[in-house]
Amino acid sequence: MKGPLLRLLRPRRASPRPLLVSGSLWGRAQTAAVSHAYSTQAGSTMRPTGRYPIPNKKDLPYDIVELMEEVEMKSGFLPNVFSVMSHRPAEFRAFFAYYNAIMNKEKGRLSKADKELIVVATSIVNRCPYCVIAHGALHRIYSKKPALADQVVVNWKLADLSEREQAMLEFALAVSHADNITEEHFQKLEAQGFDREDAWDIGTIASFFAMSNRIAHFTDLRPNEEFYTMGRIPRDKEKAETP
Numbered sequence: 001m002k003g004p005l006l007r008l009l010r011p012r013r014a015s016p017r018p019l020l021v022s023g024s025l026w027g028r029a030q031t032a033a034v035s036h037a038y039s040t041q042a043g044s045t046m047r048p049t050g051r052y053p054i055p056n057k058k059d060l061p062y063d064i065v066e067l068m069e070e071v072e073m074k075s076g077f078l079p080n081v082f083s084v085m086s087h088r089p090a091e092f093r094a095f096f097a098y099y100n101a102i103m104n105k106e107k108g109r110l111s112k113a114d115k116e117l118i119v120v121a122t123s124i125v126n127r128c129p130y131c132v133i134a135h136g137a138l139h140r141i142y143s144k145k146p147a148l149a150d151q152v153v154v155n156w157k158l159a160d161l162s163e164r165e166q167a168m169l170e171f172a173l174a175v176s177h178a179d180n181i182t183e184e185h186f187q188k189l190e191a192q193g194f195d196r197e198d199a200w201d202i203g204t205i206a207s208f209f210a211m212s213n214r215i216a217h218f219t220d221l222r223p224n225e226e227f228y229t230m231g232r233i234p235r236d237k238e239k240a241e242t243p
Contacts, residue, residue, distance in 0.1 A: 050084040050219040061089050067096075077226045079134060084221050095212075102204050109198045113143035114168060115205055121156050121169045122176040122206045128213035133223035140231025164192040168202060175206040190242050 033209035057065055064086060085092040103115055108150040110118075116139035123131035143149075156169055158175035167188045174185055189199050215221070 049080045050221050052084065052087045052219055054083045055086055060086055064092055065090055077224055079227075080221055080224055081130065081134075081216075084219050085215075095214055098208060102201065102208060105201075108201050109194060110168075110201050112140070113139055113145075114165070115148065115201075116142055117152065117165065118168065118172045118202060118205045119209050121152050122172050122209055123213050124153055124156075125173060125176045126213035126217075128208060128209075128216050130216045130221045130223045131209060132225045137230035139228040146232050164194075167192040168194070171199060172202050172206040175203045176210055 027226075048219045060068075068082050068086070069164055071082060082092075103112075116135045119135040120132055120139060121137065130181055132153060136153065140146050148160060152161075154167075156173075157166075161169070164209060171185050171189055174181060186196065189195075189202075
């Protein structure tokens with residue numbers, strides 16, 4: 001299906017593939033879904049999702065509720081970013097529409113694993129626990145490399161990266177640091193098979209998540225517990241250990 005977030009722009013239309021839920025991305029359902037993930041009901045012993053009140057489901061626009069329910073149903077839990085951003089419905093739509101445009105586009109030379117690695121590397125610079133943990137999990141799933149994102153978190157220059165990945169992260173981090181971008185940066189990318197449009201993609205991902213990281217900071221957005229273990233255990237072994 002086309003348009004993972006089409007519902008946000010055209011409510012009540014045909015059901016699209018939701019954001020962060022693509023085919024078998026999540027594998028089998030994770031642990032039980034977080035109850036009252038987008039409710040202000042009292043009585044929960046869990047750490048608050050963020051500093052701002054999360055609207056009750058009945059008070060949210062239909063299109064946002066429908067998307068959140070579909071994500072939660074397919075993944076087994078609702079990523080906290082959905083709950084926190086629902087505090088501002090118009091900004092929720094704008095945020096996820098742009099996320100979808102850059103992270104789920106099919107053109108270009110960046111794989112899904114490449115994009116997630118960019119998010120991890122640049123979010124470290126911005127000291128954002130949510131994006132480092134959540135997108136590290138997605139990188140493990142897409143790349144099938146359970147250790148690489150962790151290596152990048154510690155020191156990307158010592159991680160087991162290919163020359164292509166090194167050039168990609170060097171450019172992304174230059175954008176994240178707001179360094180002066182010169183022709184040399186583009187030449188290094190071109191030497192690894194990237195073109196100017198790929199550079200745009202790398203730069204926009206770094207830029208978008210610089211904003212996302214800062215939203216996470218002031219809202220006190222924290223990662224769901226489910227993210228910490230995702231992609232660390234091979235699915236066949238995980239099934240074998242399931243009682």
